[in-house]
Amino acid sequence: MPASRDLDSRDLDSHDLSAGVSAAGVVVLRCPNIPISPRDVVWIIVPLLLAHFRKQVPIMHRLLCFVCASFFAFPCMTSAADTSESRPNVILILADDMGSGDVQVLNPESKIQTPHLDKLAGDGMTFTDAHTPSSVCTPTRYGLLTGRYCWRTRLKSGVLNGYGEPLMTSHRVTIAGALKEAGYHTGIVGKWHLGLGFQKDGKNFDFTQPVSDGPHTHGFDSSFIIPASLDFPPYVYIRNGELTQFPSLPQAANGFPAYLRQGERSPDLVMENVLDDIARETDRYIDSHASGDEPFFLYVPLTGPHKPVLPHPRFHGKTELGPYGDFVMQVDETVGQIMKSIDDAEIRNNTIVIYTSDNGSFMRCTDNPDFVDHVDDETVQEYRSDHHRANGPYRGTKADIWEAGHRVPFFVRWPDQVQPGTKATQTVCLTDVFATLTEIAGVEMDTRSADDSYSFLPALSGKSFERAPVIHHSVSGMFAIRDGKWKLVLGNGSGGREQPRGKRDQRPYQLFDLSTDIAETNNVIADHPEVADRLEKACMAIREQSPSGRHE
Numbered sequence: 061m062p063a064s065r066d067l068d069s070r071d072l073d074s075h076d077l078s079a080g081v082s083a084a085g086v087v088v089l090r091c092p093n094i095p096i097s098p099r100d101v102v103w104i105i106v107p108l109l110l111a112h113f114r115k116q117v118p119i120m121h122r123l124l125c126f127v128c129a130s131f132f133a134f135p136c137m138t139s140a141a142d143t144s145e146s147r148p149n150v151i152l153i154l155a156d157d158m159g160s161g162d163v164q165v166l167n168p169e170s171k172i173q174t175p176h177l178d179k180l181a182g183d184g185m186t187f188t189d190a191h192t193p194s195s196v197c198t199p200t201r202y203g204l205l206t207g208r209y210c211w212r213t214r215l216k217s218g219v220l221n222g223y224g225e226p227l228m229t230s231h232r233v234t235i236a237g238a239l240k241e242a243g244y245h246t247g248i249v250g251k252w253h254l255g256l257g258f259q260k261d262g263k264n265f266d267f268t269q270p271v272s273d274g275p276h277t278h279g280f281d282s283s284f285i286i287p288a289s290l291d292f293p294p295y296v297y298i299r300n301g302e303l304t305q306f307p308s309l310p311q312a313a314n315g316f317p318a319y320l321r322q323g324e325r326s327p328d329l330v331m332e333n334v335l336d337d338i339a340r341e342t343d344r345y346i347d348s349h350a351s352g353d354e355p356f357f358l359y360v361p362l363t364g365p366h367k368p369v370l371p372h373p374r375f376h377g378k379t380e381l382g383p384y385g386d387f388v389m390q391v392d393e394t395v396g397q398i399m400k401s402i403d404d405a406e407i408r409n410n411t412i413v414i415y416t417s418d419n420g421s422f423m424r425c426t427d428n429p430d431f432v433d434h435v436d437d438e439t440v441q442e443y444r445s446d447h448h449r450a451n452g453p454y455r456g457t458k459a460d461i462w463e464a465g466h467r468v469p470f471f472v473r474w475p476d477q478v479q480p481g482t483k484a485t486q487t488v489c490l491t492d493v494f495a496t497l498t499e500i501a502g503v504e505m506d507t508r509s510a511d512d513s514y515s516f517l518p519a520l521s522g523k524s525f526e527r528a529p530v531i532h533h534s535v536s537g538m539f540a541i542r543d544g545k546w547k548l549v550l551g552n553g554s555g556g557r558e559q560p561r562g563k564r565d566q567r568p569y570q571l572f573d574l575s576t577d578i579a580e581t582n583n584v585i586a587d588h589p590e591v592a593d594r595l596e597k598a599c600m601a602i603r604e605q606s607p608s609g610r611h612e
């Protein structure tokens with residue numbers, strides 16, 4: 061479990077006390093809200109003693125003045141430490157299905173302009189070996205919010221649909237719940253996908269009733285969400301547990317790229333407008349909480365570039381890569397809008413921005429030069445590699461156990477603390493965000509929480525940190541374990557969408573040396589059986605441990 065770190069004490073050391081001694085020997089605190097360090101106390105006492113030996117002022121008088129001044133000054137140490145100024149705001153942006161190759165700064169060959177993400181990366185730290193705990197939506201979101209692998213819950217494979225039963229029990233602590241307990245205001249704007257508990261009237265859903273579960277029951281003070289991925293009905297907005305409008309419109313099923321399942325839709329949810337709606341709601345939240353007494357945590361799970369690939373009309377034809385390329389550009393612009401909201405609110409320096417994705421891109425990639433792809437025909441869900449590699453150099457696609465399934469962009473901007481343009485190469489998992497943020501906020505976590513979360517706070521200042529091997533998980537439930545350069549897949553295929561799909565726990569397993577084979581082309585398990593054996597045992601040990609036990 062993460063050790064609690066007293067960030068406030070560090071902040072105390074960073075301030076200077078403007079204190080002096082008047083001619084009469086009275087301690088003058090020019091700025092009584094700024095705390096005193098031990099060094100400052102020495103600077104106060106030494107002049108007092110010198111004045112005493114020069115017999116300028118009676119010693120008792122001077123000591124009385126010092127005690128009085130300290131009485132007023134030292135309580136300020138506590139109050140200063142408790143103010144929002146000493147703890148940063150946090151904005152956690154989670155793209156849906158954005159691959160590493162979609163961000164130009166990570167893939168210089170990409171033809172999609174992503175200036176806002178490139179700038180975000182340049183202004184902060186890029187984690188080059190960041191992984192989602194699953195290669196699909198729901199389990200990654202569970203892991204991100206709870207710091208715990210989702211395969212420890214009842215959901216062992218796949219995702220929830222839009223009407224899915226709530227996945228988290230009331231016992232489970234989320235990042236939002238932990239930060240709220242520590243005095244943060246907490247909000248979410250975007251895609252939930254962890255179950256909501258729609259009420260029923262007989263066999264039918266009763267959309268006039270509030271949902272029984274959701275962000276508002278898991279630590280979020282305010283919420284504006286869609287239930288699940290934007291291709292799952294019901295297509296509705298839910299604000300603080302209640303639908304903003306009744307879903308009175310029928311929504312027909314659509315094929316790719318505007319892929320949608322049949323269902324009901326509210327008039328105020330228009331697919332092409334959802335990213336703009338999220339940006340607008342995010343701006344409102346930031347604007348209304350930027351100057352509050354409490355710091356805030358805002359979780360912004362975007363809905364793109366996940367299907368339906370329906371960019372706003374102003375992005376049509378912005379790239380030469382079809383609707384998907386245009387949609388990635390819009391996601392980038394949405395990030396730019398959020399960055400502008402932060403700047404407009406003048407909270408840039410004391411706000412942590414984390415940007416990542418919940419799994420890799422669903423756009424497949426082929427090297428076949430004769431293949432008719434998404435550029436030639438927008439209904440094709442695949443690019444030729446000379447057009448675009450949505451998942452960069454990594455093998456596979458969303459849902460797979462191979463790297464394309466779960467290796468994602470991961471940027472951290474924190475102007476007060478993180479050097480611009482830096483990189484961290486240690487392996488991290490999105491489950492680690494929990495321990496990192498709670499450590500920054502000074503939250504003491506109990507042992508029932510965040511089983512699989514390790515704070516990477518040291519990495520933000522260029523230091524290494526200890527972490528157990530990361531466990532990967534595919535849509536079908538196939539496991540892999542990553543330890544240093546080695547990756548062992550406990551199955552004989554992708555475990556997802558790419559061929560061969562294989563089956564979990566079926567041999568031969570796959571062992572890759574990622575230091576020399578990032579594309580996972582060469583299974584070296586026959587050459588290193590002892591490594592495979594060690595990793596298999598380590599994977600089983602991690603799977604069997606669960607300090608938080610029955611609490612899903």
Ligand SMILES: [Ca+2]
Pocket residue numbers: 156157196197366418419
């Ligand atoms: Ca996703």
